[in-house]
Each structure stands twice: as structure tokens, then as C-alpha cells.
Amino acid sequence: MRVRQATAEDRDALVDLFVILNQESAFLAFEPGECERQRKNLHAMMEGNLRQEQSLVLVAEENGRAVGLLIATGSLMQRRRLSVHLIVGILQAYTGKGLGQDLMASLFEWAEKRGLRRLELTVMAHNARALALYKKCGFEVEGKKRDSLRVGDAFVDEFYMAKLLPLREGTAAPSPGN
Numbered sequence: 001m002r003v004r005q006a007t008a009e010d011r012d013a014l015v016d017l018f019v020i021l022n023q024e025s026a027f028l029a030f031e032p033g034e035c036e037r038q039r040k041n042l043h044a045m046m047e048g049n050l051r052q053e054q055s056l057v058l059v060a061e062e063n064g065r066a067v068g069l070l071i072a073t074g075s076l077m078q079r080r081r082l083s084v085h086l087i088v089g090i091l092q093a094y095t096g097k098g099l100g101q102d103l104m105a106s107l108f109e110w111a112e113k114r115g116l117r118r119l120e121l122t123v124m125a126h127n128a129r130a131l132a133l134y135k136k137c138g139f140e141v142e143g144k145k146r147d148s149l150r151v152g153d154a155f156v157d158e159f160y161m162a163k164l165l166p167l168r169e170g171t172a173a174p175s176p177g178n
């Protein structure tokens with residue numbers, strides 16, 4: 001298996017993968033079937049992330065087939081330019097093989113080169129595997145979004161998590177009162 005940065009040519013395969021991931025896992029954002037109806041929006045979302053230089057899409061492949069992805073979405077706002085928001089998903093058959101950590105390692109390399117400060121995400125509070133991965137990779141829980149999702153009949157909490165990368169030399173640390 002290998003992880004590489006995706007290009008515009010990967011767009012359709014990544015949208016297909018995104019749809020399957022959401023069908024397979026109850027830990028992602030879309031209800032079963034909903035993602036399929038949102039294909040047009042998903043194409044636009046993927047296209048934006050593939051084309052914008054402040055964003056990154058990583059694909060994990062086995063024998064040329066996309067089996068996992070990581071999307072890091074940056075902002076066009078100047079004040080948010082050193083933060084990205086993450087989505088991670090791996091096909092069930094490929095979980096538990098360290099692929100999550102491989103995707104994170106490639107993300108960290110890219111983020112450090114770009115001098116990013118903050119990597120953030122939300123995760124369902126009962127997604128034990130994802131929480132274990134993120135904590136292992138240095139993310140910390142910053143807060144809880146209570147009842148932020150309704151999954152089936154149940155309300156579900158999400159955690160805000162983030163990892164701060166080292167300040168670059170010459171970058172001012174925040175000063176109190178500013």
C-alpha cells in the first residue's frame with residue numbers, strides 16, 4: 001500500500017471512494033444513500049480541495065485502487081491560513097493496518113513544509129478507533145459538541161480535536177491582550 005498526494009485526475013475515483021466510505025461507516029457525516037444524492041456537491045468539494053493550494057488530498061492505494069483518503073481543507077481567509085480541517089476515511093477491509101498513521105505522517109510532512117500551525121477535526125465521541133489514532137498522532141480534545149448529530153434515533157456528541165505544530169522561527173507567539 002502506498003500514500004500519495006492526489007491530483008485532479010483522481011477526482012472521480014475519490015468521490016466514488018467517499019460515497020462507499022459513507023455507506024460503510026456510521027462514523028462519517030452522511031446517512032446511507034444521502035451521499036449518493038449529493039454526488040454533484042461532492043464533486044465540487046473534491047475539485048476545490050484538489051485545486052486549491054491551501055488544501056491537500058491524500059490517497060492510499062493498493063494495486064492502483066484507492067482504499068483510503070485524507071482531506072485537509074484550508075481557508076482562503078488570511079487569518080485562518082495556517083489552519084486546516086481534516087476528514088479521514090479508510091475502507092473497512094483496510095482498517096487496522098496502520099494506514100491511518102501513514103496518512104497522518106504524509107499530512108504532517110506537507111503541513112510542516114507549509115509552516116502550518118493547526119490541524120483540526122471533529123470526531124464522534126464513541127469512535128474509539130479514530131480517537132485512539134488521533135491521540136497517538138498528537139491530537140488533543142479541545143471541547144465537546146453536545147448532541148451535534150442525530151444518527152438514527154440517537155443524538156451523538158462530537159469532540160473538537162486539534163494538533164498544534166511547532167511555531168516557525170520568526171513567527172510571533174500570541175501575546176496576551178492582543
Ligand SMILES: CC(C)(COP(=O)(O)OP(=O)(O)OC[C@H]1O[C@@H](n2cnc3c(N)ncnc32)[C@H](O)[C@@H]1OP(=O)(O)O)[C@@H](O)C(=O)NCCC(=O)NCCS
Nearest residue numbers: 025027088089090095096098099100123128129130132133
Ligand atoms: C478511524 C480510522 C481512520 C483509523 O485508521 P486505521 O488505520 O484503521 O487505524 P488503526 O486500526 O491502526 O488504529 C489506530 C489505533 O487505534 C487502536 N484501536 C483500534 N480499534 C480500537 C478500538 N475499538 N478502541 C480503541 N482503540 C482501537 C489501534 O490498536 C491503533 O493503536 P495502535 O497502533 O497503538 O495499536 C479508520 O479506521 C477509518 O477510516 N474508519 C472508518 C471511518 C472513520 O471512522 N473515520 C474517522 C472519522 S473522524
